[in-house]
Amino acid sequence: MNTALTTDQIMQILTEVKDPEIPVLNVVDMGIVRGVEWKGELLEVTITPTYSGCPAMDVISTNIKTILHKHFGDNVKVLSTLFPPWTTDWLTDDAREKLRAYGIAPPEKGNSDKSLLFAEPKAIACPTCGAQETTKVSEFGSTSCKAHYKCKVCLEPFDYFKCI
Amino acid sequence: MEQQEKFEYILRLGDNSLILGQRLGEWCGHGPALEEDIALTNISLDLIGQARSFLDYAGKVEGNGRDEDQLAFFRDVRQYRNVILLEQPNGHFGDTIARQFLYDHYSFLLYSELMKSADEQLVAIAAKSIKEVTYHRRHSSEWMIRLGDGTEESKVKIQESLNYLWNYSGEMLTPDSLDKKALAAGIGVDLEKIAKHWHANVADVLAQATLDLPESGWMHSGGKKGVHSEHLGFLLAEMQHIPRSYPDAKW
Numbered sequence: 577m578n579t580a581l582t583t584d585q586i587m588q589i590l591t592e593v594k595d596p597e598i599p600v601l602n603v604v605d606m607g608i609v610r611g612v613e614w615k616g617e618l619l620e621v622t623i624t625p626t627y628s629g630c631p632a633m634d635v636i637s638t639n640i641k642t643i644l645h646k647h648f649g650d651n652v653k654v655l656s657t658l659f660p661p662w663t664t665d666w667l668t669d670d671a672r673e674k675l676r677a678y679g680i681a682p683p684e685k686g687n688s689d690k691s692l693l694f695a696e697p698k699a700i701a702c703p704t705c706g707a708q709e710t711t712k713v714s715e716f717g718s719t720s721c722k723a724h725y726k727c728k729v730c731l732e733p734f735d736y737f738k739c740i
Numbered sequence: 741m742e743q744q745e746k747f748e749y750i751l752r753l754g755d756n757s758l759i760l761g762q763r764l765g766e767w768c769g770h771g772p773a774l775e776e777d778i779a780l781t782n783i784s785l786d787l788i789g790q791a792r793s794f795l796d797y798a799g800k801v802e803g804n805g806r807d808e809d810q811l812a813f814f815r816d817v818r819q820y821r822n823v824i825l826l827e828q829p830n831g832h833f834g835d836t837i838a839r840q841f842l843y844d845h846y847s848f849l850l851y852s853e854l855m856k857s858a859d860e861q862l863v864a865i866a867a868k869s870i871k872e873v874t875y876h877r878r879h880s881s882e883w884m885i886r887l888g889d890g891t892e893e894s895k896v897k898i899q900e901s902l903n904y905l906w907n908y909s910g911e912m913l914t915p916d917s918l919d920k921k922a923l924a925a926g927i928g929v930d931l932e933k934i935a936k937h938w939h940a941n942v943a944d945v946l947a948q949a950t951l952d953l954p955e956s957g958w959m960h961s962g963g964k965k966g967v968h969s970e971h972l973g974f975l976l977a978e979m980q981h982i983p984r985s986y987p988d989a990k991w
Contacts, residue, residue: 628868629789658793659864661871693881693941715875716779720786724775740871 581647583612586619592643596635597719600678603636607666610657619648622655624662627720627740664739676703681725681736700736702727710734741925747802748821749922750862751811752964753854754794755822756912758812759972760843761787762979763830772833779879780836786872793865813983817966817973824963825908827972831901834894837883838901842909844877845941849934858926881945888949895950902946903954910959913938918964 581589590609591602603609603623611622621640625633637654644652664683667675672682681703699708707729715738717724722735741749764784771777795808826843830836851873854866887898913935915923922928946953962968983989 625789625868627786627789627872628793629785629787631785657864658868659860661864661868663871693878693945695878714775714779715879716775716782718778720782720872724778738875740874 583614586612586621586644589643589647590621590640593636593639596632596639598675598678598680600674601671603640605668605671605674607662607668608636609640617651619644619652620655621652622657624657626662630720662740664737667737675737679703679734680722681734683737683739700725702730702732703734704732705730712736741921741927743801743803745918745921746925746927747798749918749928750794750798750801752821752823752918753862753865754791754798754811755820756826756843756847757787757794758791759820759822759975760826760840761785761791762975763826763828764836764840766830767836776833783840783876783879786869786876790865790869790872793868797861797865809983813980817968817976819966820963820968820972820976821966822963822972823908823911824960824969825905825912827963827969827975828905828908829971832897834887834898834901835905837880837887838898838905839908840876841880841884841902841945842905842942843912844873844880845938845945846909846912846934847873848877849937849941850929853929853934857928862927884945884951885949888946888951898949899951902951906954906956907958908960910956911961911963914959914961916964 587604587609590612591604593603595601595603595606595608598606606626608623608626609621610624611620613620613622621644623633623636623640633656637656640654641652665686667683675682681700684698684700700710700712701708702710702725705727707727709728710725711728713724713726713733715723717735717738721737721740723738724733725736726733761784764780764787767777767780767784769777771780791812792808795811799806799808799811825839828835828839848870851866851870855863855870857863857866884898884902887894889895890898913931915931919928919931923930943953960969963972
């Protein structure tokens with residue numbers, strides 16, 4: 577039992593929990609952890625899914641409990657919330673840079689018209705060679721949160737973390 | 741509005757997502773191209789995720805201790821509340837796209853309106869789902885245009901799919917007594933308003949696709965009250981057989 581730790585320190589501990597599908601990002605970078613709160617001796621951690629059907633949520637929840645168990649034993653509860661809905665705008669700058677280095681083009685920031693029927697996204701730079709000449713192959717890629725692109729210069733296919 | 745009626749209303753929302761999600765899952769490994777295989781199953785995953793949120797909430801509203809799994813796996817055909825459109829077989833790729841197109845334009849408007857509901861949890865699920873549905877709607881609309889304004893053969897085929905499925909589109913857009921009660925209670929959406937926008941948006945895409953707008957006449961209905969087509973039973977048999985064979989099985 578260690579209720580002496582502040583919520584900031586606990587957030588720091590949670591950076592050890594990686595996204596199972598994008599292991600260069602942790603759940604804090606991703607904006608998945610929405611809150612950490614002491615309820616008496618019980619620590620409540622609230623997380624939110626990136627997509628409704630995100631299959632990583634159960635694993636993330638278990639991993640959070642496992643890491644916090646070392647500090648607080650069983651006095652940890654992981655809650656899930658849907659509101660406000662997760663948005664790619666919550667990805668930190670640091671997270672965007674890590675994505676790019678990992679070979680995934682990061683999402684555009686503050687894309688205002690996400691709800692348009694036919695919206696052409698701005699040029700997505702190739703994370704491998706940096707060229708702007710890329711083409712969308714499909715808006716649905718290897719995971720719910722990614723679209724599939726191809727670079728016209730270096731010809732590498734790549735994932736684009738799509739805006740929601 | 742009684743709790744039981746609210747439960748029924750949320751079941752309709754959840755069952756629509758679940759049944760269409762299950763249908764799209766049947767494409768896994770059978771898509772006409774790898775990208776489409778991935779797209780249809782991605783959309784399936786979103787829909788099943790939405791269904792989980794709705795059914796989990798429906799169980800809580802009902803208050804009899806049923807969770808999302810019990811509602812999904814231990815109800816029979818007559819207890820399902822999805823519209824008949826969504827249980828129709830996948831057919832060929834054009835049939836699947838036409839069904840999806842009709843539904844995506846509906847669900848986008850549905851969630852836009854549901855975000856104004858007096859029920860906080862429905863607002864939360866709608867606000868989450870609309871982000872996903874935005875991508876679904878673009879995908880199916882782009883395919884309608886590509887197939888309609890495509891080759892001679894693709895145009896004939898997608899027009900046939902559209903004409904056939906059109907008679908199933910009325911049910912989701914026509915309010916019945918429960919829809920009206922939910923609207924009056926401030927929980928539900930105004931289907932007449934949605935229908936107006938739906939017709940305009942669908943007509944706009946079909947014009948771009950150089951397809952004919954089918955004539956609206958008699959419409960199939962019944963699913964919202966549990967009276968389904970012959971196809972739903974087979975779908976449920978496949979979807980439910982593991983949990984029914986091993987009721988307490990855990991992963």
